[in-house]
Amino acid sequence: MTDLTTASGIPVPDNQNSITAGPRGPVLLHDFHLIEKLQHFNRERIPERVVHAKGSGAYGSFTVTHDISKYTKARLFSEVGKQTATFLRFSTVGGEKGSADTERDPRGFALRFYTEEGNWDLVGNNTPTFFLKDGIKFPDFIHTQKRDPQTNLKSAENMWDFWSRAPESLHQVTILFSSRGTPDGYRHMDGFGSHTYSLINAEGRLHWVKWHFKTLQGIRNLSAAEAVRLAGVDPDYAQRDLFNAIAQGDYPRWSVEIQLMDDEQRAAWEARTGWDAFDLTKVWPQGDFPRIKVGILELNRNPDNYHAEVEQAALSPSNIVPGLGYSPDKMLQARLFAYHDAQLYRVGANHQHLPVNRPRCPFHNQQRDGAMAIANGGAAANYDPVRSGGPATGGFGHGDAGWHLEGVAGRYDTRATDDHFTQAGNLFRLLDEEGKRNLVTNIAGSLSQADAVTQDRQIAHFLRADPAYGHGVAEAIYALANKG
Structure with a gap:
């Protein structure tokens, strides 16, 4: 000893x-x-994450299986067969650190690639959409998912009051209350980058991109009743399932795939559909933009210490490498600030020095001092001299030519004219009869706890998405109210 x-x-x-x-x-x-x-x-204890507090993590690798080098100069995609080390953190969104893994909630899918050009963090969810399209409403939304300031209880009234006044949330609400709102652990669900990002090739040409991670274990979900049962008997169900599977050599894998559109395709598609390609509440239909295979993600190593490697993992979508870029997505733009700022508060000014966050390539900057400054630069200069001529690459970011901007700076509210209903209705119509029954039953169980005015406002949105959707929810709520 x-x-x-x-x-x-x-x-x-x-x-x-x-x-x-x-x-x-x-x-x-x-x-x-x-x-x-x-x-x-x-x-x-360090401060708990405001969102995504309850999570699990594992290390793995990404292997390129298909050549996409004509779309991006990022070195991790430079040749078929190339491998890049990864770390993936799964999570529930709304619950506290001690909450149950099986609650009805989106699941975080936060993936780090330790590339030779620095860390690339693709911080998404298990859903291709979100409840909002503008980050200025994110704190308001999350407050409705957390505890009421007076009662300290979760409030269905607060949730549905917000959603019913924000019909842009309808698509994500439909996903959340479908069977996919309670996935069977983390191995049997898909992941998504969710936002629109960009790829830049060696010639500086830009393509807009959406990232998909399709589980090779097969989609598997829990019934509402089984999710509630497991929350009582094994609230750490997903953590246990992931850790044990990896420990036993049953390594989970995902097919990494992308959807692409160039700017000409974007303009034509937006003109035809009326949908904004950068709107996080919308998907790009795969009939218009089919998925392209890129590689395989495998998780094959558990962390040695949960606090050091999962709790202190500090990912941010602002971490991108040459050949990858952002987009005008308003929610993404807000997250580029908010995530890094949250890690500075939660873990500290030098959180990138921790092993789980440290890049696995040489790095150099002029940042110095602060708490726990492990790699503090030694005798190297702590400033960069002024250099005339600007960056050698031109443009902005990592060598791309930039985006065309237009219009007057201001606050624009397009909610009154946007189409919030077609894609939600399309999703409802894609469900089989059992899926539709589960959806309306799950919604009714929650929405029935809100007041009648909120119920009516929300049911009106369901009716606009599909009459059968709205009538089904209304009938399920009526049945609950008259039960017995």
């Missing part, structure tokens, strides 16, 4: 008994081992 020491390496002579004045005490302040032990214990 290894001899116990203090954090400074000093041997601990007795870890069972405090230093006291006589056998009964009191305890003496000069027992530094006792003091250090209690001080560290009081500080063992």
